[in-house]
Structure formats: structure tokens, C-alpha cells
Amino acid sequence: MPRADDVVNSVKRMILEGVLRPGDRLPVEKELADSLGVSRGSLREGISALSMPGVVDTRQGDGTYITNLDVTKPLAPMGFVVDLEGRGNARHVHAVRRIPECEAARPAAGRITGEALSRARALLDEAIRIAGEATHDHERIIEIDIEFHRVIAMNSGNPVLAGLLDAFAGRTVRARLWRSLHEEGADRRTHGEHLAIWKALAARDPERAWIRMANHLMGVEESLYGLSGDMPPST
Amino acid sequence: MPRADDVVNSVKRMILEGVLRPGDRLPVEKELADSLGVSRGSLREGISALSMPGVVDTRQGDGTYITNLDVTKPLAPMGFVVDLEGRGNARHVHAVRRIPECEAARPAAGRITGEALSRARALLDEAIRIAGEATHDHERIIEIDIEFHRVIAMNSGNPVLAGLLDAFAGRTVRARLWRSLHEEGADRRTHGEHLAIWKALAARDPERAWIRMANHLMGVEESLYGLSGDMPPST
DNA sequence: ACAGCCACAATCATCAGATGTATCGGCTCC
DNA sequence: GGAGCCGATACATCTGATGATTGTGGCTGT
Helix, strand or coil: CCHHHHHHHHHHHHHHCCCCCCCCECCCHHHHHHHHCCCHHHHHHHHHHHHCCCCEEEECCCEEEECCCCCCHHHHHHHHHHHHHHHHHHHHHHHHHHHHHHHHHHHHHHHCCHHHHHHHHHHHHHHHHHHHCCCCCHHHHHHHHHHHHHHHHHCCCCHHHHHHHHHHCCHHHHHHHHHHHHHCCCHHHHHHHHHHHHHHHHCCCHHHHHHHHHHHHHHHHHHHHCCCCCCCCCC | CCHHHHHHHHHHHHHHCCCCCCCCECCCHHHHHHHHCCCHHHHHHHHHHHHCCCCEEEECCCEEEECCCCCCHHHHHHHHHHHHHCHHHHHHHHHHHHHHHHHHHHHHHHHCCHHHHHHHHHHHHHHHHHHHCCCCCHHHHHHHHHHHHHHHHHCCCCHHHHHHHHHHHCHHHHHHHHHHHHHCCCHHHHHHHHHHHHHHHHCCCHHHHHHHHHHHHHHHHHHHHCCCCCCCCCC
8 A cells, every 4th residue: 555545544534533623733744754754755745645635735834734624625636527428418417407507596595695695795786887888798797697506506505415516516617607698698698587586595595596597597507408308307 | 835735736627628538647746746746745746636536646666647537536535624623514414415315216217128127126125124134234224325315316318417426425425424324224114215216216207306306315314313493405 | 021023943845866576578598 | 679777867764953833921101
């Protein structure tokens, strides 16, 4: 077994046994390397592997710390695979995305904060303003779209759900989606659908929010692929 | 930005752009390091980080290869976090899992093959047989449970959905969560619920399959965490 | 006494070079 | 033609040195 894997397992075990706890700082590289019987290079490889799924966080000049472990972090690397999957299976990816996205909108209607509601509204206002401008900042529209959906996901009350949506509706997937969408000049229609979702949230109406969200995403899918009775799991 | 992150991003980009494809071998360390303008040490840190979520696989004396990327691999580290933080996070994971699982059951009812149906039935028969035995092979029961759900997911018609469920309901994430369940002797109740799902599938009744599946998973969640009106996104 | 600036020490980041070890593929010998 | 040897190749690991960044504690000026 590679030395770096030893490091990974050792640190994991130390965390499981409570020797290291969230927020703790790991021993200095040299010291930890010696105590594990590996060189600094191998140690750093192991630590690097642990930092990918967000188990540890290392800051130059300061030290390496155990993060506040939560299930959301390991979801991030999944976004890459989803992006990749989107090259050949975009339709399937969108069909899957629709499911949790709708389920997030439902509880969000019941528990979204006034602040988040305002923020969502501000985003929509900015979007329609940009759509009316001559420059038509495409990138910014995508940013807003992502952020709008993220606000909803984060108010669903389930961090895992929010993380999953981050992975499935990340930048790459969304960019591909908007490229074709924009060509049809669908900006305004999209804005209308977003607004309908916002109103349902503001009205604290879960069922309405669910329907508006489902309608929105279904519309997007149809304008991309047409209406094929093939495989999409119906909702 | 740390050099190792450069490596990670560069390799990721090369994969996304199709320069590197699953199964391909990466250039030799020295060569790749030079082309990215980093030292071998930094390169290895980056590669090490990529190997944790299973993006690449490196074999001594041979080379480093791009793996067959699927959504399951990046989620493997999540098992660790679930083990660690336990209840709080696990509940969220389960709540999220329920959503796509139910949505997979629906279309599966309409398109599942006779062969898959037979296989699912055989699994259930084996489960009830084992439950009746004195030895009571828990591990095998868990295997069967995973496989039963997998058969359904694979017949949903959406490979991405099947992958997602593999990730969320696969061995790494689920093993420990379900051990306690089976220790309570809930095997028989679980079997009854599974059978109800199977009957709905055999009857080609999507709505019935959805309900049976939702009922099943909800029951599991309740026996694990109790009925808390807290956060689970309602379905 | 307090605020702001500065130098120092601790710590991670990165590099270069050397040596060990596993794998694969071709060659030899039977 | 097949089994076994052998060398080229590639990763694995260590050592030692140097750069970059951060946090801290002391110093200074008001």
C-alpha cells in the first residue's frame, strides 16, 4: 500500500477515534511525518488527497486544520463527473436534476427567510434589467440563474440536498444549457417562470412552488430536446 | 493558488475537453510536470488529490490512467463523513435519497423487463429464506437489499439516475446506516414492503410503485430517526 | 495608554536530485 | 511454442535546501 494511503487512513482513524476533532490543527508537517514514519513528500500527498473532499484545510504560513466535517463537502467533486456526463447524457442529467430541484422548492416555500426572499427578488430584477440592455451580459445572466436556484436550495432545510443541486446544476452544465437557450431568445420567458416561482415562495405556498419549479425546468428541457416520450422519469 | 490545484484543474480540464479520455494513460510524471511547469512533487500532490475521488488510478511501474468515471466514485469519501458525524447528517442523506429513489420506481414500473422482474423476485425470496435461518447472515441481507434497489434503478431508463442512486444508496454510504435497522429484527417488515414494491412493478402500475417505494423508505427513515417534523423535504 | 507599524519566527509551498521497487514486454533457452 | 529471465520504463520515496505567507509580539509615536 502506498505511503500516502497510510497517511490518509491514519488521519482518518485519528479523527474517528477523537484524537483529532473538527477545528483542531494538525501537527507540523515534519513532526507528523516523523510520527507516521514517512517523508514530508508522502505526507503532503496524503494531506492533499484529504483536502480534495474537504476533510482538512491547509493554509500556508499557518497550519493544517480539520474542517467542520459536513456531508456537503464530498459532494463537490461529484460536480465534475456530472459535468463530464453532461457531454453525452445531457438530457438524462437535466431530467435527474429536475427531481431534487422541485423537491427543494417545496419545503423552501415554507421556511425561506425574508432576507433570502429579498435577495432572490433582487437577482430577478437584475436579470430582467440586463436582458433589456444592449450589451446583454450573458455570463452575468448565467450567474444570476445559478444563484437564484441556489438560494432556493439553501432554504430547503436540507444541506445535502443543496449540495447535490450544486453538483447537478453547476457552472458547466448551466453554461451549456444557456448557450442553446439564449439563442432562442428565451431570456424573457425564463424570467417569467422565475418570477412565478418567486411569487409562490413569497406566498409561502409549497405546492404552488413545486408546480412552478417543475413547469420551469420542464420548459427548459423541452426547448432543448423537444417533447420525446422516451425516458424521462415523469414527475 | 497552490501548484497542486493547478495540476488538478489542468487535468480536469483536459478530461472535459476530451484531450484525455477514460482509459487513457497520462504522460510520464517528469514529462507532465514539465508541461505544466511544476515539479514532480507538486504534480504528485495533485494526482494524489485526483485519485481520492477516483478520477485517476495510478499503478507503480506502469502508469497513471483515467478511470471509467461514474458518479459513484466521488461519493465514496462521503461514507467516512457519514460514519463520523452520524445521525444529523445521515438523516439528511436518507431524506435526499428517498426523492430520486421514488422517482426511479415510477418509470421502472412501465418499462422493467421480465427478466429483471424475475431477478428481483429471486432476491426477495432469498432474503426471506435467510431471515428465517438461524445464522441470519446480515451482510448478505444488506447485499440483497442494495441489489434489489439497484435492479429498479437500472430499469428506470435513465442511466444518470441509476448512477446517482448507486452513489447514494450504495454500500459505502449505506452499510452502517442499515446495520442498526436489521439488528432490530425489522427484516420481515422490510421484506413485506419490498414485496409490495415488487407487486406494483409486476402489475406495471407506476403510481402504485411510487407509493410503495415512498412508504418503504419513509418507514426505514422513521425507524432510524423517529418522526421529527424538522426538515425532511416532504414527498 | 493606545493605535499602528515592523521585524521575526513558525509553517506551509516548491523545487532538484538520487535511489528503491514494481510492471511490462521482448528475448532466450529448452 | 511456451516458460522463464532480464532490462527498460514508470511510479514510490527520501533528503536537503530555499521561497512565500501568516500570525504574533514588541516597538514607536502620539
